[in-house]
Amino acid sequence: RPKAMAANGWRPRLPWILCVGLFAQVARAQLSTIDAQAEEAQRIRSNVRASARFDLEGNVVENQWCLPDPEGNCRWGAYVSSIAAASLSSFLLFAIFATIASCCCCNPHQLVFRWKPSPGMPCCPGEELLFRGYRQSQVNTARVALLAALILVLLFSLSGWGGRPLIDEGIVSIHGEVRRASSYVRTTGEAIATTLAAHLQDQAGRSPVPFTIAIDEASAFRDALRLSVNLFRVQAAFAALNTMRRVLLDSALVMPVVTVFCGLVAALLNLGPTVGAWGVLTCVAMILVWLALLLHAPLIPLLADLCDHMDQVIKKEEVSNTDSYTGCAARSTFASVDGILTAVEQLSANIVCSGLTAVELAGDADVSNFTSCSPDTFDKTRKRLSLGGCTEEVDAGNGTTTTRQLSLPRCAALCPQSNLTESCNPFEPPGQPLMATGGCGSPCRAAVIVEAMDFHDTYTQLSARLQPLHDCDFVLDTYRRMYEPACVKVIVGLNAATTAATTMGVCLAVAMFFMTPFCKLFRKQNQAMYRRYGLHTDQYVRAKRSEAQADAADITVLGRLRSGRNRAGRFGPREDGVASA
Numbered sequence: 001r002p003k004a005m006a007a008n009g010w011r012p013r014l015p016w017i018l019c020v021g022l023f024a025q026v027a028r029a030q031l032s033t034i035d036a037q038a039e040e041a042q043r044i045r046s047n048v049r050a051s052a053r054f055d056l057e058g059n060v061v062e063n064q065w066c067l068p069d070p071e072g073n074c075r076w077g078a079y080v081s082s083i084a085a086a087s088l089s090s091f092l093l094f095a096i097f098a099t100i101a102s103c104c105c106c107n108p109h110q111l112v113f114r115w116k117p118s119p120g121m122p123c124c125p126g127e128e129l130l131f132r133g134y135r136q137s138q139v140n141t142a143r144v145a146l147l148a149a150l151i152l153v154l155l156f157s158l159s160g161w162g163g164r165p166l167i168d169e170g171i172v173s174i175h176g177e178v179r180r181a182s183s184y185v186r187t188t189g190e191a192i193a194t195t196l197a198a199h200l201q202d203q204a205g206r207s208p209v210p211f212t213i214a215i216d217e218a219s220a221f222r223d224a225l226r227l228s229v230n231l232f233r234v235q236a237a238f239a240a241l242n243t244m245r246r247v248l249l250d251s252a253l254v255m256p257v258v259t260v261f262c263g264l265v266a267a268l269l270n271l272g273p274t275v276g277a278w279g280v281l282t283c284v285a286m287i288l289v290w291l292a293l294l295l296h297a298p299l300i301p302l303l304a305d306l307c308d309h310m311d312q313v314i315k316k317e318e319v320s321n322t323d324s325y326t327g328c329a330a331r332s333t334f335a336s337v338d339g340i341l342t343a344v345e346q347l348s349a350n351i352v353c354s355g356l357t358a359v360e361l362a363g364d365a366d367v368s369n370f371t372s373c374s375p376d377t378f379d380k381t382r383k384r385l386s387l388g389g390c391t392e393e394v395d396a397g398n399g400t401t402t403t404r405q406l407s408l409p410r411c412a413a414l415c416p417q418s419n420l421t422e423s424c425n426p427f428e429p430p431g432q433p434l435m436a437t438g439g440c441g442s443p444c445r446a447a448v449i450v451e452a453m454d455f456h457d458t459y460t461q462l463s464a465r466l467q468p469l470h471d472c473d474f475v476l477d478t479y480r481r482m483y484e485p486a487c488v489k490v491i492v493g494l495n496a497a498t499t500a501a502t503t504m505g506v507c508l509a510v511a512m513f514f515m516t517p518f519c520k521l522f523r524k525q526n527q528a529m530y531r532r533y534g535l536h537t538d539q540y541v542r543a544k545r546s547e548a549q550a551d552a553a554d555i556t557v558l559g560r561l562r563s564g565r566n567r568a569g570r571f572g573p574r575e576d577g578v579a580s581a
Contacts, residue, residue, distance in 0.1 A: 037166070037488050037489060037492045038488050040492050040495070041487060041488045041491045041492050044300065044304065044491050044492070044495050045304045045307060045308065045487075045491065048063060048300065048301050048304035048305075049063050049304070049308070051063075051086075053082050053085065053086055053301075054082070054085045055078060055081040055082050055085055056081045056084060056085050057081075061078065061082045063301075063304075063305060063308075064305060064308075064309075065079075065305040065306050065308065065309035065322065066079045066305075066309075066322060067079045067082065068322045072320045072322050073322075074322060083298050083301055083302055084298070086298070086301045087294075087297045087298040087301070089297075090290075090293050090294050090297035090298070090498075091294065093290060093293065093502070093505070094290040094291065094293065094294045097286060097287075097290050097505055097509060134520075134521050134526055134527050136527070138521060139521050139522065139527060142267065142514045142518055142521050142522070143264070143267050143268060145510065145511075145514050146260065146263060146264045146267055146511055146514055146515065147264055149260055149507050149508070149510050149511035149514075150257070150260045150261055150264055150511070152503070152507045153256050153257055153260055153504050153507045153508065153511070154257055156499075156500050156503040156504045156507065157253045157256070157257060157500055157504060158500075159496045159497075159499050159500040159503075160249065160252070160253045160496060160497050160499075160500030160501065160504070161253060161500075162496050163492065163493035163494065163495070163496025163497040163500070164246075164249060164250075164253070164493065164497065165493070166489040166490065166492055166493030166496070167242075167245070167249075167489070167490055167493035167494060167497065168242070168246065168493075169485065169489055170485035170486060170488075170489035170490035170493065171238060171241075171242040171485075171490060172242075173482060173484075173485035173486075173489075174238055174482045174485050174486050174490070175235055175238045175239055175242070177478050177481045177482040177485075178231055178234050178235040178238065178478065178482075179232075179235050180478075180481075181231050181474050181475075181477075181478045182228045182231035182232045182235060183228075184474060185227050185228045185231060185469060185474065186227075186228035188465065188468075188469060189227070189228070189334065189469055191465075192337065192462055192465055192466050192469075193215065193337060195462060196215055196337065196340065196341065196459075196462055197214075197215050199455065199458055199459070199462075200213060200214055200215055200340075200344065203344070203348075203451075203455050206420055206451060207351070207420070207448075207451070207452075208420050208421055208422055208423070208424040208425045208426075208435075208440075208448060209347075209351060209425055209426070209427060213340060213343055213344050213347065215336075215337065215340050216336070227469075244295075245295055245296070248288065248291060248292050248295060249292050249296070249497060251285075251288050252285070252288045252289045252291070252292035252501060252504070253500070253504075255281070255284070255285040255288060256282065256285040256286070256288075256289060256504055256508050259278050259281045259282040259285050260278075260282060260508070260511045260515075262274075262278045263275050263278035263279060263282060263511070263515045266278060266522065267515075267521075267522045270522050270523065270524040270527070271522065272519050272520060272521075272522040272523030272524070272526070273519075273523070275515050275519040275522045276515065276516060276519035278515060279512055279515030279516035279519055280516070282508060282511055282512045282515055282516075283512055283516070285508060286505055286508040286509060286512060289501050289504050289505045289508060290501065290505050292497065292501045293498055293501035293502060293505065296494050296497045296498050296501065297498050299490075299494050300491065300494050300495060300498065303486060303487070303490060303491050303494070304491065306486070306487075307483070307486060307487035307491070309322065310479045310483055310486075310487065313475075313476060313479055314476065314479055314480060314483070317476060318476075319471070319472040319473070319475045319476055323472065323475050334466060334469050334470050335470070337466060337470075338463070338466060338470050341459050341462055341463045341466065342463075344455070344459050345375075345456055345459045345460060345463065348452045348453070348455045348456035348459065349373075349374070349375055349452075349456055350427075351426060351427075351448065351449075351452035352373065352378065352381075352449055352452045352453055352456065353373035354426035354427055354433065354435075355426040355435060355445065355448050355449040355452065356373060356381070356385075356449065357426070358426045358433045358435035358436040358445065359387060359435075359436075359445055359449070361432065361433075361436040362435075362436040362437070362445070363388070364387045364388050364389055364442050364445060365385060365386065365387045365388060367385065375456060375460070378453045378456065378457075381408070381449075381453075382407075382408055382409060382450065382453055383407070383408075385407075385408050386405035386406060386407055386408060386411065387405065387406075387408070387411050387442040387445065387446055388405065388442065389411075389441060389442025389443070389445075390405060390406040390410070390411030390414065390442045390443055390446060391403045391404060391405050391406065392404055392406055408446050408449065408450055409446075409450055411442060411443050411446035411447075412443060412446040412447035412449070412450040412451070413443075413447075414443035415441070415443035415444040415446065415447040420444060420447060420448065420451075422434065423435075423437070423439035423440045424439075424440035424444050424445065424447075424448050426448060435448065
């Protein structure tokens with residue numbers, strides 16, 4: 001018999017060898033998808049778009065980011081409902097296997113507390129004294145099943161380990177881009193508000209025109225702070241989610257391999273109670289695996305929808321109300337600051353144009369060449385216009401001098417600040433403004449025009465700095481920067497993690513079944529070989545004695561039945577018609 005077993009020993013191992021090879025190829029195929037990350041991400045997104053989506057009430061909804069209404073405003077309640085419905089399969093798998101784990105494999109009646117055989121239990125049928133012990137083939141089959149489960153769990157975990165760094169790298173990149181945008185919004189908004197307030201105050205103190213335009217810095221700061229805080233909250237949510245996700249995924253990838261390996265070692269050493277204890281821990285590990293699936297699976301359709309939306313925004317180069325989840329909707333943030341800048345730009349331009357008209361009325365300069373008074377001509381005016389009242393003597397050679405008119409900026413430098421009073425107002429009174437009268441000299445007229453031009457240029461520059469904030473262009477820039485991390489790496493990593501969690505969860509269910517209800521197989525006292533040859537335990541001797549007594553009693557009863565039948569056949573049936581014994 002040993003020779004026969006040696007000759008045929010490879011045959012029982014052939015099935016699990018083939019299974020290991022098959023699943024190794026499957027795991028290799030899963031890992032190879034990571035090499036073509038962009039193609040894999042497009043395939044996953046295409047599958048999400050092609051699949052029908054419903055809400056929790058069974059209504060068909062579009063596969064669209066935040067399910068916006070016709071005005072472009074997000075309907076977050078309906079969208080969350082659709083994502084939950086799209087991830088319903090992961091919820092069902094978690095519920096089913098968690099129920100199996102808690103009701104079947106973590107039931108105390110199935111664990112190490114009942115070593116004796118009990119009727120009706122699949123792991124140890126029969127009554128105690130008639131229990132002959134588990135055959136070695138049963139014990140070896142359970143060990144092989146645990147070994148196969150360990151190998152499969154290890155192979156499938158490789159897919160999860162391959163996706164883990166992709167998710168981490170992608171989320172860290174997203175976190176960094178959102179943090180950069182938050183910092184940019186806050187520092188830029190506060191700098192613009194502070195600079196604008198300082199220039200408004202300066203212009204109000206120097207301009208001869210009564211200046212009533214002012215900015216509420218606190219309100220502007222609140223706009224910048226509110227937007228920055230909203231972005232910071234998005235960043236904090238990413239960080240918290242990633243921390244929880246990383247801990248859960250790492251536990252789900254490590255703990256199953258450890259528990260199944262230790263259970264297998266205990267099974268090989270016939271440590272039945274230890275196998276049962278590791279079975280309980282495998283039960284916990286399986287719940288962690290399905291929790292990891294429950295956490296990662298909904299992120300795939302969510303990110304696929306967001307990436308489709310990012311594609312449209314990047315293609316159109318325009319942010320809409322749909323992007324208000326960032327805290328910024330197009331032309332809605334910093335509207336008050338933008339309005340103030342527009343007003344002071346227009347006022348400064350009006351001062352320049354009215355000043356030029358007053359200069360011509362005073363006969364101080366010919367402005368016919370500057371009739372098109374617009375901000376586009378201010379630089380030309382500043383360089384070429386000169387006033388008749390601003391001259392200087394220059395050396396013409398041969399000991400002679402000549403008079404030359406000063407440029408507008410040099411003429412303005414000759415005006416003392418105290419003279420920029422209401423007498424230089426280019427608006428009042430209408431028709432013949434004070435600036436055209438003798439109360440405002442040529443240098444101060446030039447100063448009014450030049451300073452208005454300078455303030456206009458300053459406000460124009462501030463408007464250019466504010467425009468990206470006002471139009472939410474930083475959202476478009478952030479989309480461009482985070483597209484590859486979010487739409488390639490994270491999606492591929494999530495798909496690998498969910499695949500690993502699903503396959504590992506099924507394998508763990510099999511391993512847990514052999515480690516908890518079947519843990520009695522690995523108690524040496526319950527094995528047939530030990531019970532047959534290990535006659536040194538008093539409990540087994542007493543059981544054999546009782547078994548022998550029961551067998552003797554059975555033989556006595558059977559002998560009496562045979563003798564009764566012999567008498568019945570010899571004397572015939574009884575007259576009362578009752579059959580003899």
